[in-house]
Amino acid sequence: MRPVLRRLTRPRSSALANAIPGKRPIYLDHHATTPVDPRVMEVMAPLFTEDFGNAASHTHAHGWRAEAVVELAREELAELLGSGEPREIVFTSGATESNNLALLGAVAASGRERPHVITVATEHPAVLDPCTELERRGARVTRLPVDGEGLLDPEALAAALDDDTVIVSVMAANNEIGVLQPLAEIGALCAERGVLLHSDAAQAAGKIPLDVDALGLDLVSVSAHKLYGPKGVGLLFMRRRKAGRRIQLAPLQFGGGHEQGLRSGTLPVPLIAGLARALALATAERDEEAARLAKLRERLLSGLRARVPQLEINGHPTRRLAGNLNVALPGARADALIAALPDLSFSTGSACSSARPEPSHVLIALGLEPERVACSVRIGLGRFTTEQEVDRAAERIGEEARALCGA
Numbered sequence: 001m002r003p004v005l006r007r008l009t010r011p012r013s014s015a016l017a018n019a020i021p022g023k024r025p026i027y028l029d030h031h032a033t034t035p036v037d038p039r040v041m042e043v044m045a046p047l048f049t050e051d052f053g054n055a056a057s058h059t060h061a062h063g064w065r066a067e068a069v070v071e072l073a074r075e076e077l078a079e080l081l082g083s084g085e086p087r088e089i090v091f092t093s094g095a096t097e098s099n100n101l102a103l104l105g106a107v108a109a110s111g112r113e114r115p116h117v118i119t120v121a122t123e124h125p126a127v128l129d130p131c132t133e134l135e136r137r138g139a140r141v142t143r144l145p146v147d148g149e150g151l152l153d154p155e156a157l158a159a160a161l162d163d164d165t166v167i168v169s170v171m172a173a174n175n176e177i178g179v180l181q182p183l184a185e186i187g188a189l190c191a192e193r194g195v196l197l198h199s200d201a202a203q204a205a206g207k208i209p210l211d212v213d214a215l216g217l218d219l220v221s222v223s224a225h226k227l228y229g230p231k232g233v234g235l236l237f238m239r240r241r242k243a244g245r246r247i248q249l250a251p252l253q254f255g256g257g258h259e260q261g262l263r264s265g266t267l268p269v270p271l272i273a274g275l276a277r278a279l280a281l282a283t284a285e286r287d288e289e290a291a292r293l294a295k296l297r298e299r300l301l302s303g304l305r306a307r308v309p310q311l312e313i314n315g316h317p318t319r320r321l322a323g324n325l326n327v328a329l330p331g332a333r334a335d336a337l338i339a340a341l342p343d344l345s346f347s348t349g350s351a352c353s354s355a356r357p358e359p360s361h362v363l364i365a366l367g368l369e370p371e372r373v374a375c376s377v378r379i380g381l382g383r384f385t386t387e388q389e390v391d392r393a394a395e396r397i398g399e400e401a402r403a404l405c406g407a
Helices: 003-009 014-019 038-049 061-080 095-110 125-136 154-160 183-193 269-284 286-307 334-339 361-365 370-374 387-404
Strands: 089-092 116-120 140-144 165-169 196-200 219-223 234-238 324-328 376-380
Touching (some): 061 269, 089 095, 095 125, 095 165, 140 154, 154 183, 286 387, 334 376, 334 387
Parallel strands (some): 165 196, 196 219
16 A cells, blocks of 8 residues: 555544544434445446546547436436426535535626625525625625524515515525424515525435425535535536526636536536435435434434433424434533544534634524533434444443533
8 A cells, every 4th residue: 555545544543543443433423424325336436437538528439428427417416306407407516616606606697786695694604604705795695593493584584685685595404403494485485576595405405305396496505425425526406597587697617618607627427426326315215214313313312311311402303304413411511522432423513614613603593502502512313323323322422421510
């Protein structure tokens, strides 16, 4: 093995290696990312080594075959999202790029002198940061509050809409507390005013029904790696027309005019095929998997409560993703708890904001006390999580939480 590869495969710390020799930690952070399903790998593998052509090479068979793979994936993804129109699927590097293209692109194309954007205080940084950039460029941004369980009041949204509102961005399922927003009601409000509705569906795609027509969604962001597909690929669903006019976005990057001129760059054919396969599998198995995960979550919650009776759930108790559990363990600071449990992989919140040493903006938006926020952890169950792993997690987290709070 070459030296660089040896370095990449070493444990990050000798303490971790000593704590769990020859054994991987139990993975409980499926909101951050998911393992690639072997059935997805099967689809991708030959596209790296056999049908490896560039989909933009239109003069030979290798390019034609690659283009065919991309267009078949585009058709399947459009059907899975309830669109049925392949041209409404734009491939990107993931939900962060899709969010930026939707928000910055819609505002730039609007032609408004001072465009208005509406979003929610609990959105992912991939939405909140572009909104901050839009403010820097002169746009008005309204960040709507949520209630103590993380839900947006549609009436508050209705009151915030005005004649300059270009786009509303509301996450389908929150990445920290798993709360599901009332998208159908929000979609109806936006349709009445002819305002674009965007949703970051990175956590929701493949886990809850996501029919763009039924929900009134005009722009939807999806990442493959959140649904057992590869990292580095995603999509933006972009409705072609709304209220009798063509929806337009200004591109963020240039160089070849790929993806209808919206996203130049060579298409990653194997990853696109993996995205389509991953969403197809997740959609087909969605209901059965949601029921299984809900049972596992209740099993985990019961096991934790048996050891930490004062435990508190953050977010709506039932209107949430089946695999999500965000809890406060009073007296046990989350950073200390996680450090004491190298045999478990879980987190305090968004992986994309972990480099920022700040309290969770999502939990703060719920109005929780700083001490409760500091003692809160996010657990994400997934497709390959077992009952044995859940029982072990409840035991280990419960033991360490009691030790930290002196119980």
